[in-house]
Amino acid sequence: MIRTTNGTIAFANLAAQIDGLELHAASGRLTSRSWAELVDLLILRAHVLGRIADYERALALAELRLREASAEGLSFLSLARARGSLHLFKEALSDLDVAERLGIENAAAQAERAAVLQAVGRYDEALVLRREAVERRADFESVAGLAALHAERGETAEAEPLFDESYVRFRGVSPFPLAQLEFQRGHMWWRAGHPLRARDWFDASWRRLPAYAQAEGHLAEAEAELGDREGAIARLRRLAGESDDPDYAAQLARILDEDGNAAEADRWRARAEKRYDELVSRHPAAFADHAAEFWSSAGRDPQRAVRLAKLNLEVRDTPRARALLSRAIAACPAP
Amino acid sequence: MSDHGAGPRSIANPEIDITDVFAFPSPERPGHLVLVMNTYPFKEIEATRLFFSDALDYRIRVHPVRVASTGPSAAFAVGEEERAFSFIFEVPQKSGDSLLQSGTCHGPAGKISVRVGDEAGARSGGLHVFAGCRLDPFFVDQQFSGGIRLNRRIPEVTSVNSLEGQNILSIVVEVEHSTLFGAHAGPLVAVIAETATNGSFRARLDRLGRPEIKNFIMMDKASDAVNRDLDVRDLYSEEDGFKLRPDYLGAYRARLNGSMAFYDGLDGKTDWPLDAKGTHPLTELLLADFLVVDMSKPFNEDGYLEIERAILRGEPHRTCGGRWVNHDIVDSLLTILINNGNGPRISDGVDGTAVPASRKFPYLSRPTPMPPKLAPLVGIPT
Numbered sequence: 026m027i028r029t030t031n032g033t034i035a036f037a038n039l040a041a042q043i044d045g046l047e048l049h050a051a052s053g054r055l056t057s058r059s060w061a062e063l064v065d066l067l068i069l070r071a072h073v074l075g076r077i078a079d080y081e082r083a084l085a086l087a088e089l090r091l092r093e094a095s096a097e098g099l100s101f102l103s104l105a106r107a108r109g110s111l112h113l114f115k116e117a118l119s120d121l122d123v124a125e126r127l128g129i130e131n132a133a134a135q136a137e138r139a140a141v142l143q144a145v146g147r148y149d150e151a152l153v154l155r156r157e158a159v160e161r162r163a164d165f166e167s168v169a170g171l172a173a174l175h176a177e178r179g180e181t182a183e184a185e186p187l188f189d190e191s192y193v194r195f196r197g198v199s200p201f202p203l204a205q206l207e208f209q210r211g212h213m214w215w216r217a218g219h220p221l222r223a224r225d226w227f228d229a230s231w232r233r234l235p236a237y238a239q240a241e242g243h244l245a246e247a248e249a250e251l252g253d254r255e256g257a258i259a260r261l262r263r264l265a266g267e268s269d270d271p272d273y274a275a276q277l278a279r280i281l282d283e284d285g286n287a288a289e290a291d292r293w294r295a296r297a298e299k300r301y302d303e304l305v306s307r308h309p310a311a312f313a314d315h316a317a318e319f320w321s322s323a324g325r326d327p328q329r330a331v332r333l334a335k336l337n338l339e340v341r342d343t344p345r346a347r348a349l350l351s352r353a354i355a356a357c358p359a360p
Numbered sequence: 361m362s363d364h365g366a367g368p369r370s371i372a373n374p375e376i377d378i379t380d381v382f383a384f385p386s387p388e389r390p391g392h393l394v395l396v397m398n399t400y401p402f403k404e405i406e407a408t409r410l411f412f413s414d415a416l417d418y419r420i421r422v423h424p425v426r427v428a429s430t431g432p433s434a435a436f437a438v439g440e441e442e443r444a445f446s447f448i449f450e451v452p453q454k455s456g457d458s459l460l461q462s463g464t465c466h467g468p469a470g471k472i473s474v475r476v477g478d479e480a481g482a483r484s485g486g487l488h489v490f491a492g493c494r495l496d497p498f499f500v501d502q503q504f505s506g507g508i509r510l511n512r513r514i515p516e517v518t519s520v521n522s523l524e525g526q527n528i529l530s531i532v533v534e535v536e537h538s539t540l541f542g543a544h545a546g547p548l549v550a551v552i553a554e555t556a557t558n559g560s561f562r563a564r565l566d567r568l569g570r571p572e573i574k575n576f577i578m579m580d581k582a583s584d585a586v587n588r589d590l591d592v593r594d595l596y597s598e599e600d601g602f603k604l605r606p607d608y609l610g611a612y613r614a615r616l617n618g619s620m621a622f623y624d625g626l627d628g629k630t631d632w633p634l635d636a637k638g639t640h641p642l643t644e645l646l647l648a649d650f651l652v653v654d655m656s657k658p659f660n661e662d663g664y665l666e667i668e669r670a671i672l673r674g675e676p677h678r679t680c681g682g683r684w685v686n687h688d689i690v691d692s693l694l695t696i697l698i699n700n701g702n703g704p705r706i707s708d709g710v711d712g713t714a715v716p717a718s719r720k721f722p723y724l725s726r727p728t729p730m731p732p733k734l735a736p737l738v739g740i741p742t
Contacts, residue, residue: 028559030375030413031451037459038375038400041409056502196565197373198415198557 027192029200032234036073039201042066050086057099060090064103068110069201075238075270077304080311083107098129105137112310112340114145132161136170143174146343165194169206176213179344184213204234211243216345220250238268242276249280258284265293271300272315279323294323305333313337314346317353327356361498361523362571362689364401369565369594374400375413376555376565379528380498381420383551383651383682386534387659387719393540395420395445395533396685396723397553397568398496401526410493410529411461412449412476416565417558418531419446423602424541425550425652427671432641434671436648438550438602443468443540445533447491448558449476465489469539481532481722486539490532490722496523497685497717497724498571504708505690509580514626514698519709525728532722537655547656548667551682552601552649567597569649570665571689576697577646583618585638587611601649609647616643623697631700642696645672653682664689665696685717685724 029035046063049055055063064083071079087107091100101124109117118141125134135154142151155174158167172187188210195203211226224247230240241260249257258280264273274297281290301316301324314337321330330353338346361379369376379398386392397420400410412418424439446466452459461476465487472484474491481490502522507515540549554567568574574593581588592611599605604612620640624632632641645668652667654677663679664687670677683689694706715725 027561028415028557030415033451033459034411034413035375037409037411037452042374044409196369196563198376198413198565199373 026229027195027203028198029203029233030198032200032236035200035234036236039066039070043070057090057094057097060086060094061099061103064090064107068106071110072205072239073201073234073237075242075264075268075272077269080107080110081307084111096127098124098127098134100124101127102129102133102137105141109137109141109144110311111308112144112313114141114310114340117141132158136166139170139174143177144343145341146346148174148178163190163194165191165196165202168194169202172206173209176209179213179217181213181217184210200234204230204237204240207233208237208240208243211240211247215243215247220247223247224251238264238270238273242273246276254280254284265296269300271297271304271319274300275315275319275323282323290323294325298324309336310340313340314349317349321349321353321356327353327358331357361398361401361496361500361526361528363568363574365575369597373565376416377401378553378555378566378568379496380571381551381553381568381651381683382685383549383653384663384684385537385653385655385657385659385680385682386721388721389534390658391537391655392534393422393537393549393653393655394721394723395422395535395551395553397531398494398498398528398724399531399555400529401496410527411452411459412447412463412491412529414449414451415558417446417448417556418553419444419556420531420533420551420553421602422540423550423650424545425548425650426546427548430671431674432635432672434645434668434674436548436550436645436652438648438650439541441541445489445535447474447489447531449491463491465491465533467533467535479722486536488534488721490530492530493527493727494530494722494724495713495715495727496526496528497713498523499688499710499713500690501708501710505576505694508623508626508694509582512582512622512626514706517707517709521710521713524714527727530722530724532724534721547654549653549655550602550648550650551653552651554601564598564600567599567601569601569651570646571683572693573646573649576693577619577623578612578615580619580622581615583622584615585618586614604647612647613639613643616640616646620697623694624700626698627703629699631698631702641672642668651682654680657681660684662687662692664692669696686712688712 043066046059064087067079067083084107087104091104094100101120105117105120121134121138139151139154151174155171159171168187169191172184172191175184191206207226207230211223215223227240227244227247231237231244242264245257245260261273261277265277274293278290278294297319301319304312305316313333317330317333317337320326334350334353338350364377364379379401382396384394386394422443424441425436428435428437447463449461449463452461463474465472467487469485472482472487472489474482474489477492481488499521501518501520503518504515552569554564556564578593592615595608617638617640624630634640657680660679661684663681664683666679667677667681688711691705691707698706717723717725
């Protein structure tokens with residue numbers, strides 16, 4: 026296992042970096058590169074902590090920067106990243122077009138474009154870009170990007186050696202890239218129906234970065250599937266209490282329901298309902314899929330799930346989105 | 361912060377990023393060598409919230425060195441012996457409302473524990489070490505230095521220290537010179553700082569000797585006759601600065617020759633004529649990329665590059681060389697590169713920080729105190 030900076034240190038330093046850049050931004054002394062860095066770091070923290078407020082702030086800052094520096098390709102690249110993180114994929118692709126016209130470095134724009142194409146299910150186009158990136162320079166980022174694409178397509182045989190190779194090419198001590206890689210690997214095995222393998226990778230990711238809420242949430246899901254329901258419930262209670270992402274409350278409600286703890290399940294369900302409603306009204310594209318998942322299961326409103334799953338399919342026509350719609354339709358009572 | 365973000369890897373991993381190295385005879389205690397390594401740039405936050413990585417080996421390496429030749433082919437000969445000061449840090453532990461970090465310096469005479477942020481540092485067996493957050497002592501107007509490369513001319517001076525108030529993480533070592541290589545060793549030592557992984561897989565991640573070699577000189581691709589689309593700095597930082605591999609030497613030479621010729625031409629005259637092969641007179645000396653300190657000479661604030669320039673002229677050097685914390689290396693380096701001292705001093709108009717370093721251990725000034733509460737940007741939800 027590659028040793029990386031302890032999660033406590035890395036997270037304290039990440040928060041400190043963000044605060045320092047915010048201070049500079051507020052005083053009007055931030056360079057273009059630092060603006061982009063601030064947006065990237067906020068998205069990173071949002072992803073790790075599952076903190077929606079950070080995604081929103083990253084988008085607001087990227088939009089502000091664009092108003093101040095609309096002739097800079099970097100402004101559009103930042104905006105594309107922020108919009109992509111909230112599933113505004115069409116807008117992100119058009120931002121990338123402008124960024125490239127304004128002369129942003131090709132490799133940076135192509136990496137972002139590949140991520141967006143992958144997210145919307147245009148896998149073949151994403152694959153071309155990912156392979157080009159590896160041919161251009163087979164570093165950690167490019168190889169891990171190709172691994173993640175194969176993982177997303179469920180191509181475990183292709184993805185596994187690339188995940189291994191990514192480790193070999195890693196040059197640094199930040200835990201964030203490796204924790205994300207391990208999470209993606211776990212997610213691939215989870216979707217492939219291997220909860221044991223999935224749990225091991227989620228566990229590796231969470232141990233590397235204990236603040237990584239998504240990794241711990243999925244670890245809890247895998248633990249519950251493998252029979253450790255008490256452990257899973259304990260994890261999810263904490264996550265649901267700390268995060269402003271309703272996914273953990275939704276997962277917790279589902280497991281408690283299955284275990285016959287209806288009273289507590291209802292409390293977490295109510296909390297998830299309220300939060301999903303808020304988020305879907307503010308960012309429909311970003312939360313349609315998770316909300317549809319919730320309403321078709323613990324949320325017990327499959328009709329609403331179908332509406333949201335259809336919206337999600339419009340945003341990204343992926344196998345997962347199609348499967349979600351099918352599940353939502355199947356959950357509806359027969360007419 | 362002369363070497364901040366010196367390559368894609370350091371930009372992506374700021375904790376590995378060495379920003380500056382200083383080496384000088386102690387102004388307090390003659391016969392003692394002071395070594396300073398700064399990392400983790402651009403931190404305008406409270407000192408108590410910054411920590412060294414527990415996954416890094418922060419090390420300062422010292423070799424004996426002598427002048428091998430003088431004149432146009434001036435060169436140093438680096439001795440094989442090495443004395444290294446290697447710092448490993450622990451995961452911070454909770455203490456009341458704060459987190460406290462400790463570390464260990466593994467030096468030639470054994471181990472010494474240090475508490476991060478302890479002003480007094482730690483002493484043992486003639487060694488005095490400090491680790492903690494300090495005010496970044498580097499000063500530069502980045503509009504000026506960046507403007508040269510961007511606009512290919514000497515810009516107007518705006519005299520703004522772009523780095524004012526930033527904090528960095530510092531390691532300071534003060535060691536009796538005679539204990540390094542013996543009382544009869546020569547007076548010259550060569551110094552490099554590195555960050556490397558400290559797990560089972562060992563890799564050098566960043567390395568620094570002289571300031572601004574990578575950013576002022578190697579970053580600029582435009583004048584490179586060989587590689588105009590390659591950032592060579594990550595490759596360069598991976599190298600052992602005392603023994604560059606032959607594999608990429610051609611690429612480094614081409615970058616230095618082209619970039620330094622560009623600087624030389626900025627005032628419309630040539631002060632550094634290239635040889636028949638297009639080699640700049642400073643290239644080979646600067647590729648020996650370590651600070652050279654003469655411990656037989658007293659502390660001198662302005663010794664930076666004096667030894668190198670003297671041996672290039674075939675003259676004895678007069679100062680201790682090395683690099684003192686408050687020395688204005690931006691002005692010095694730009695003046696050397698642009699006119700070799702045959703013209704006015706080239707200045708970015710910034711001659712120091714608001715709080716210069718003191719002549720007392722740990723030399724670097726205390727960090728910027730708790731910054732003011734963040735003023736929210738108008739219209740931005742916090």
